[in-house]
Amino acid sequence: MYDVVVVGAGIEGSATAYNLAKNGEKTLLLEQFSLPHSRGSSHGQSRITRVEYGEDDHYAVMMKEGGKLWRSLERESGTSLLVNCGCLSVSKQGNSYMKATISSLSRNGIKYDILTPGDLRDRYPMLSLPPDYVGVFDYSGGVLRADKALRAFQTVLILVLYWKEKKDGEFSAGRFPAFRNIRENGGVYALPSLEYPGHAKVCYHDGPETDPDSRDMADTGRILSTMKSYVREHLPSLQDTPSIVEPCMYTNTPDKQFILDRHPIHRNIIIGAGFSGHGFKLSPVVGKILSELAMDKTPSYDLTPCRIDRFSSTKARM
Numbered sequence: 001m002y003d004v005v006v007v008g009a010g011i012e013g014s015a016t017a018y019n020l021a022k023n024g025e026k027t028l029l030l031e032q033f034s035l036p037h038s039r040g041s042s043h044g045q046s047r048i049t050r051v052e053y054g055e056d057d058h059y060a061v062m063m064k065e066g067g068k069l070w071r072s073l074e075r076e077s078g079t080s081l082l083v084n085c086g087c088l089s090v091s092k093q094g095n096s097y098m099k100a101t102i103s104s105l106s107r108n109g110i111k112y113d114i115l116t117p118g119d120l121r122d123r124y125p126m127l128s129l130p131p132d133y134v135g136v137f138d139y140s141g142g143v144l145r146a147d148k149a150l151r152a153f154q155t156v157l158i159l160v161l162y163w164k165e166k167k168d169g170e171f172s173a174g175r176f177p178a179f180r181n182i183r184e185n186g187g188v189y190a191l192p193s194l195e196y197p198g199h200a201k202v203c204y205h206d207g208p209e210t211d212p213d214s215r216d217m218a219d220t221g222r223i224l225s226t227m228k229s230y231v232r233e234h235l236p237s238l239q240d241t242p243s244i245v246e247p248c249m250y251t252n253t254p255d256k257q258f259i260l261d262r263h264p265i266h267r268n269i270i271i272g273a274g275f276s277g278h279g280f281k282l283s284p285v286v287g288k289i290l291s292e293l294a295m296d297k298t299p300s301y302d303l304t305p306c307r308i309d310r311f312s313s314t315k316a317r318m
């Protein structure tokens with residue numbers, strides 16, 4: 001018997017199970033594939049993080065806590081996860097995304113630099129951008145070590161559950177028990193200790209609609225050739241042939257906002273879904289919120305933008 005069963009050991013499910021275990025809940029994390037795997041959204045070595053969130057200030061507010069929670073997970077896991085190297089956005093002058101970015105940076109009191117086309121050429125000689133491109137450098141941004149972050153949540157989860165159960169003696173890696181609170185593919189979970197060399201990642205945030213159960217069949221040829229010509233044009237110091245190609249899935253909601261809510265009918269089911277290509281950086285906060293909902297506590301944030309009944313079809317069913 002478990003207090004809470006979390007389905008899916010991606011970054012959001014792992015962060016949720018981690019929070020539940022830390023709150024003393026007897027937790028089971030279920031995963032359909034052997035871990036780690038590259039058939040969902042949380043694999044790969046890196047994700048962008050930043051506090052600024054365009055017009056969606058509710059996420060910027062969450063990200064202020066998110067940064068602290070990432071640092072706390074670093075301490076607990078003894079792993080460096082967040083590299084605060086800043087984040088550069090470039091676009092044509094007057095682009096609406098760029099305007100929203102600058103306005104959000106100002107509203108949220110985040111340090112930034114506006115870069116003219118000349119500044120961009122001086123600071124980033126490795127980029128080849130159209131002459132009318134401008135930039136904004138956001139000092140709050142950086143890179144999350146994605147695979148290490150996923151492993152860190154799962155490792156600390158196991159340690160917390162182990163300690164809770166044992167409550168005696170000393171922990172040593174040599175006595176690590178079978179990881180029975182993460183059940184995947186019928187096997188035993190093992191933590192690999194692979195270290196990857198750093199390399200450039202070029203990401204294309206689009207693609208065909210895909211059935212998650214047959215996503216391996218997705219045709220990535222067109223995307224690859226678009227990316228290769230992008231690299232040739234804008235990143236001329238890189239070779240255009242990738243050493244690693246990793247397709248990855250997005251689960252998009254129509255408004256690109258998350259769903260963090262109770263099931264409209266089955267109130268003991270909590271749904272965290274639709275992270276729409278931007279959920280990694282927020283996973284420590286998402287895990288905290290979903291665990292609060294599961295434990296019937298008042299969530300730490302106003303979840304109005306993330307309610308499931310904002311979609312008319314779920315309203316009708318209710």
Ligand SMILES: Cc1cc2nc3c(=O)[nH]c(=O)nc-3n(C[C@H](O)[C@H](O)[C@H](O)COP(=O)(O)OP(=O)(O)OC[C@H]3O[C@@H](n4cnc5c(N)ncnc54)[C@H](O)[C@@H]3O)c2cc1C
Nearest residue numbers: 008010011012032040041042048248275277278279280281
């Ligand atoms: C290419 C790419 C780039 C991205 N870049 C960024 C970025 O720069 N910054 C950022 O913040 N975010 C980014 N994201 C988004 C972020 O990675 C995702 O929002 C996040 O990983 C979603 O995690 P998840 O746990 O919801 O999903 P997943 O990682 O897909 O996890 C869901 C898990 O549930 C399992 N599962 C499903 N059904 C069942 C079942 N019935 N039984 C058991 N298990 C089941 C799946 O196998 C899977 O392991 C990016 C995403 C992609 C794809």
